[in-house]
Amino acid sequence: MSKLFLVPTPIGNLEDITFRAIDILKKVDAILAEDTRKTTILLNHYEIKIMLLSYHQFYEHKSIEKLIKRLKQGESMALVSDAGTPSISDPGFLIVKGCLDHQIPVECLPGPTAFIPALVNSGLPADRFCFEGFLPHKKGRTKRLKLLSGETRTMIFYESPQRLIRTLLQFSEYFGNTRNASISRELTKIYEETQRGTIGELIDFYNNKTVKGEIVIVIEGKKE
Ligand code: SAM
Numbered sequence: 001m002s003k004l005f006l007v008p009t010p011i012g013n014l015e016d017i018t019f020r021a022i023d024i025l026k027k028v029d030a031i032l033a034e035d036t037r038k039t040t041i042l043l044n045h046y047e048i049k050i051m052l053l054s055y056h057q058f059y060e061h062k063s064i065e066k067l068i069k070r071l072k073q074g075e076s077m078a079l080v081s082d083a084g085t086p087s088i089s090d091p092g093f094l095i096v097k098g099c100l101d102h103q104i105p106v107e108c109l110p111g112p113t114a115f116i117p118a119l120v121n122s123g124l125p126a127d128r129f130c131f132e133g134f135l136p137h138k139k140g141r142t143k144r145l146k147l148l149s150g151e152t153r154t155m156i157f158y159e160s161p162q163r164l165i166r167t168l169l170q171f172s173e174y175f176g177n178t179r180n181a182s183i184s185r186e187l188t189k190i191y192e193e194t195q196r197g198t199i200g201e202l203i204d205f206y207n208n209k210t211v212k213g214e215i216v217i218v219i220e221g222k223k224e
Contacts, residue, residue, distance in 0.1 A: 014042065
């Protein structure tokens with residue numbers, strides 16, 4: 001049956017996968033993976049023996065067309081990323097758009113993603129929030145930060161541990177030192193931790209520390 005599934009995979013703890021995700025991964029004709037070596041670990045754990053294709057090799061427009069052709073001919077495929085939900089700060093958007101343009105059904109399963117547990121753990125308002133993913137590294141960064149300085153919803157950012165302090169210092173510059181914030185590190189893994197405090201307090205906590213692992217930063221919105 002022609003169909004593209006987007007299947008969320010664990011962000012650390014291999015147990016965080018749904019029964020339906022495993023079922024779909026066992027039934028599709030092929031699995032498209034961002035990194036086939038990483039996905040092989042997951043597939044071996046759940047004894048899934050479906051053909052694995054590298055999604056990167058299909059990333060260019062022309063190659064997406066080849067995938068669309070196979071899907072149109074009746075194949076079903078599942079796209080997975082290294083961790084979490086495809087398309088969320090990960091490849092996925094282009095193939096979803098390609099499928100929809102060709103009337104190929106697309107279905108994203110609900111499942112793991114790093115920003116939801118980080119938001120809920122933060123204790124900051126979760127009724128209205130905006131997901132910003134990774135800030136641009138250079139071009140457009142200042143413009144984005146200026147725009148966000150007026151944002152009243154809780155903001156969520158992905159960041160690498162090496163850039164954490166630099167980013168917190170910029171947040172302090174654009175949002176002020178006293179805004180409440182939270183940093184979730186290594187969610188679902190052995191050394192999972194969430195630090196909460198004002199931006200200033202978090203700068204003091206992380207300054208001169210070697211930070212390792214994966215990080216989500218959550219920042220309180222501007223008071224209305
Ligand atoms: N598709 C993924 C998702 O649904 O969350 C995001 C992939 S993005 C390339 C990787 C970033 O997600 C990391 O740099 C980090 O900011 C965040 N992330 C992923 N896993 C995490 C974890 N276990 N703990 C904290 N942050 C995590």
